[in-house]
Amino acid sequence: MKLLKWLLGIIFALVLVLGSTALWLRYEFQRVQHTPLDETTWDKVSVESLARVNEETNACDQLYPNKKAWFGDLHVHTAASYDATSFGVTTSVDEAYAFARGTPLRIKLMQDSPEDQPPALQIRAPLDFMAVTDHAESLGETRLCYTDEAVAYDTLVCRLYRGDIRIPAEARLQSLFRLASFAIFGQDRSARVCGYDGEICRRTAESLWRDNQRSTEAWHDSSVDCQFTTFHAYEYTLAESAANLHRNVIFGTSTVPQSPLSAKDAPEPEELLKWLDTVCLSGNENCDVIAIPHNSNWSSGRMWFPYSNRDIPIEEQRALAHLRARTEPLAEIMQIKGDSECRNNIGSVIGPTDDLCNFEKLRPANETIPDCGETFGSGGMMLKGCTSRYSFVRYALSAGLREEQRLGVNPFKLGIIASTDTHIGASTAEAETDYRGSHGNDRNIQDRLLSKVEVPGDIATGSPVRFNPGGLAGIYATQNTRRDLFKAMRRRETFGTSGPRIAPRFFAGWNMDADLCTNKNVVELGYRQGVPMGSDLPVAPADARGGPVFVASASRDPAEDSNPLQRIQIIKGWVDQLGNTHQAVFDIAGAEPGAAQVDRNTCKVSGRGFSELCGVWQDPEFDPKLPAVYYTRVLENPTCRWSHVACLSLPEAERPASCSDPELPWQIQERAWTSPVWYHPTP
Known part of the structure; x- marks a missing residue:
C-alpha cells in the first residue's frame, strides 16, 4: 500500500510539473493574433523626409548622353534583420554601405572570442548604388531582445533567440533554432515580446527604420561628384504555405512612410501594393516607390499566378492588374538562393530544351517535378511540391501578354535586375573564387559545402552548397543620381548579371x-x-x-x-x-x-x-x-x-x-x- 501511495505521489507530481510546464510555455509563447489590415491606421502613417538637405541636386560633373551602365545592389541585409542576427552577424547598416564603397569588412560573428580573426572581405570595385533592405518583419523584436532594459529581454523567446538557452543539438544547428524562435510565429507576433496588442514591436521597428534612413542619407553623395547613390528601402517578407512571396520596397526619394508595413500587418502582397499606392504614389507628391519581387523560384507558382485565373470578379481582376503594373515594374531574376529565369521540363511550356536554364538551381536540374499547370502549389521554400511556369520570369513575361489580351493591362510587364540578398552586409557577387558565404553560419568552408540543412519547424530547407554569391543590378542612366536611376528603373532600362x-x-x-x-x-x-x-x-x-x-x-x-x-x-x-x-x-x-x-x-x-x-x-x-x-x-x-x-x-x-x-x-x-x-x- 505504501508503494502504491508512493507511485501515485510520483505520478501526481509529474502531472503537476508537466501541467505547469505546459501552462508556462503557453504563457511564454502567447501570440498577438493577426487581425485584418487596419487601413484607417496605416493610411494615416506620416510620410516625410528625415533628410536635412535639398532633395534636388545640381547636374553631375559627369554626364553621359547615351547613358552609362551603373552597377549596384538593391538587396542587402544587415544585423537589423532577424535572420542575419540569428546567424550571429554583427554588420551594421553603415558598415554595409562602407563595404560597398571599398572598405574591407571582417565577417565578425557574435560568438567570436576576442582572439578570433574573422575572415576579411573587400569588394573588387566600389558599387555605384545600393539599398539596405532589412526585413520589416521582426525588426522591432530583434532590437528588443538585445536591449537590456527592455521588458522583453528576459522572456523565453528572447533568451532562445539570443542563444542564452541552447537546444540539445550540434553547434551548427543552434543558429537555425534561434531563427525558428521567431519564425514559428508566422504572421503573428509574440505577445510576451511585443505586448498584447503588438504595439511595442511596431514602435521599435519605426525607430530602427528611422536609424536606417539617417544612415542611408549620410552615405548618399548629393554633390556634383555623384560617386554613390543610396535608396531608402526595406524587405516585405511574406511566405504562404511555405511558398515565397517576398518583395523589396525601394523608394525613389528621401520622403518615405515613417512606418514600414510588414507581412505581419499586410498578409497579401496586394495589400502592400495598395498601401504604397495610397500613402506614397497617390498620397504624397514627393514620394515615389516600387516593389521588386524576388526568389519567384521558391514561390510554387504563386508569384505570378494570373489574375484572370482567380475566382474574383473581372472588375477586381482588372483593378489588381493595373495596381501591379503601377507598382511592380521590375523583377529580381538572380540572387544567392538561385536563378529564377526559367526551368526545363515544365510540361506546360512548349519549345526546345534550353540547357542554359539549368543554371544555379536549388532543386537539381534533373529532378522530375510535376507541373502545377493552371493551379499553384505549396512547399517551394522546402524544395518540395510541384513546379510552375508562374514561378519563373521568362514565363511570367508570356503570361503578361495573355493577361493583357484578357484584361487590357499587363500586370507582369517586368524589367530585369539581379542582386545578392547577402545576409552579412557584403555585396560580394563577383567573389566566385573567394566566396565566404552569405549568412554567417556558412562562414566556415565545410558549412558552405553542406548539401542540405532543414530549418526547424518545416519553415524552409537550405542547401548551402547550392547557394551562390548572387548577382548585381545594372541601370542605364545619364548620371548617377537618385532621380535618374529611379526613372530608369521605372522605364525598365535595367539589366541583371550573375556577378x-x-x-x-x-x-x-x-x-x-x-x-x-x-x-x-x-x-x-x-x-x-x-x-x-x-x-x-x-x-x-x-x-x-x-x-x-x-x-x-x-x-x-x-x-x-x-x-x-x-x-x-x-x-x-x-x-x-x-x-x-x-x-x-x-x-x-x-x-x-x-x-x-x-x-x-x-x-x-x-x-x-x-x-x-x-x-x-x-x-x-x-x-x-x-x-x-x-x-x-x-x-x-x-x-x-x-x-x-x-x-x-x-x-x-x-x-x-x-x-x-x-x-x-x-x-x-x-x-x-x-x-x-x-x-x-x-x-
Whole structure:
C-alpha cells in the first residue's frame, strides 16, 4: 500500500510539473493574433523626409548622353534583420554601405572570442548604388531582445533567440533554432515580446527604420561628384504555405512612410501594393516607390499566378492588374538562393530544351517535378511540391501578354535586375573564387559545402552548397543620381548579371541598319533608330521591311582577370491563339558552345572568347498577329563554380560528400540578362 501511495505521489507530481510546464510555455509563447489590415491606421502613417538637405541636386560633373551602365545592389541585409542576427552577424547598416564603397569588412560573428580573426572581405570595385533592405518583419523584436532594459529581454523567446538557452543539438544547428524562435510565429507576433496588442514591436521597428534612413542619407553623395547613390528601402517578407512571396520596397526619394508595413500587418502582397499606392504614389507628391519581387523560384507558382485565373470578379481582376503594373515594374531574376529565369521540363511550356536554364538551381536540374499547370502549389521554400511556369520570369513575361489580351493591362510587364540578398552586409557577387558565404553560419568552408540543412519547424530547407554569391543590378542612366536611376528603373532600362560587370545593350526597331554593329556610333543610332530595353516597339511604319530588327551588344567585365564573353542570345516568349506558352532561343553573336573550355583540375580557362560582341537579328518566325516579348542573355565562357574551387582547396580526405555529387554542377557560365522589348499587333 505504501508503494502504491508512493507511485501515485510520483505520478501526481509529474502531472503537476508537466501541467505547469505546459501552462508556462503557453504563457511564454502567447501570440498577438493577426487581425485584418487596419487601413484607417496605416493610411494615416506620416510620410516625410528625415533628410536635412535639398532633395534636388545640381547636374553631375559627369554626364553621359547615351547613358552609362551603373552597377549596384538593391538587396542587402544587415544585423537589423532577424535572420542575419540569428546567424550571429554583427554588420551594421553603415558598415554595409562602407563595404560597398571599398572598405574591407571582417565577417565578425557574435560568438567570436576576442582572439578570433574573422575572415576579411573587400569588394573588387566600389558599387555605384545600393539599398539596405532589412526585413520589416521582426525588426522591432530583434532590437528588443538585445536591449537590456527592455521588458522583453528576459522572456523565453528572447533568451532562445539570443542563444542564452541552447537546444540539445550540434553547434551548427543552434543558429537555425534561434531563427525558428521567431519564425514559428508566422504572421503573428509574440505577445510576451511585443505586448498584447503588438504595439511595442511596431514602435521599435519605426525607430530602427528611422536609424536606417539617417544612415542611408549620410552615405548618399548629393554633390556634383555623384560617386554613390543610396535608396531608402526595406524587405516585405511574406511566405504562404511555405511558398515565397517576398518583395523589396525601394523608394525613389528621401520622403518615405515613417512606418514600414510588414507581412505581419499586410498578409497579401496586394495589400502592400495598395498601401504604397495610397500613402506614397497617390498620397504624397514627393514620394515615389516600387516593389521588386524576388526568389519567384521558391514561390510554387504563386508569384505570378494570373489574375484572370482567380475566382474574383473581372472588375477586381482588372483593378489588381493595373495596381501591379503601377507598382511592380521590375523583377529580381538572380540572387544567392538561385536563378529564377526559367526551368526545363515544365510540361506546360512548349519549345526546345534550353540547357542554359539549368543554371544555379536549388532543386537539381534533373529532378522530375510535376507541373502545377493552371493551379499553384505549396512547399517551394522546402524544395518540395510541384513546379510552375508562374514561378519563373521568362514565363511570367508570356503570361503578361495573355493577361493583357484578357484584361487590357499587363500586370507582369517586368524589367530585369539581379542582386545578392547577402545576409552579412557584403555585396560580394563577383567573389566566385573567394566566396565566404552569405549568412554567417556558412562562414566556415565545410558549412558552405553542406548539401542540405532543414530549418526547424518545416519553415524552409537550405542547401548551402547550392547557394551562390548572387548577382548585381545594372541601370542605364545619364548620371548617377537618385532621380535618374529611379526613372530608369521605372522605364525598365535595367539589366541583371550573375556577378561579373558585363554591360549589355539591347535595341529594337523596324528599319534599323543591318550593318549597325560595324558603326562606332551603334549606341547613339540604336536610340535614334529604335527603342531600348524595357520599351514597347512602336507601331510598324508603312515602309517596314518585314519584322522588327533587334540589335544586341555587350562588353565584358573591365577587370583585368575577367572572363571573356562567349555569345549573345535572344530569347522569345509568346502565347499562341489557344493560350499555350512558347519559348525559343536564338544565338545571334559570338562563338558556338564548346569553343572555350575550363580544366576541371586547375580551373584554367582556354579557347576562343571576346571582349565585345554585337549582333543584328530579325525574327525568322515573326507572326505579326501574335504579341511577343524578347530579351537578351549574354554568356561568358565557362568557369569553375565556387563550390568546385572550394573543394579543390581541400585535401581529398577532408572533402565533404557534395564534392563528389554528380548532380551538383562543377562549372558554370556567368551571364547577364537585359530587360525585354515587347511587340504588340496593330489594333
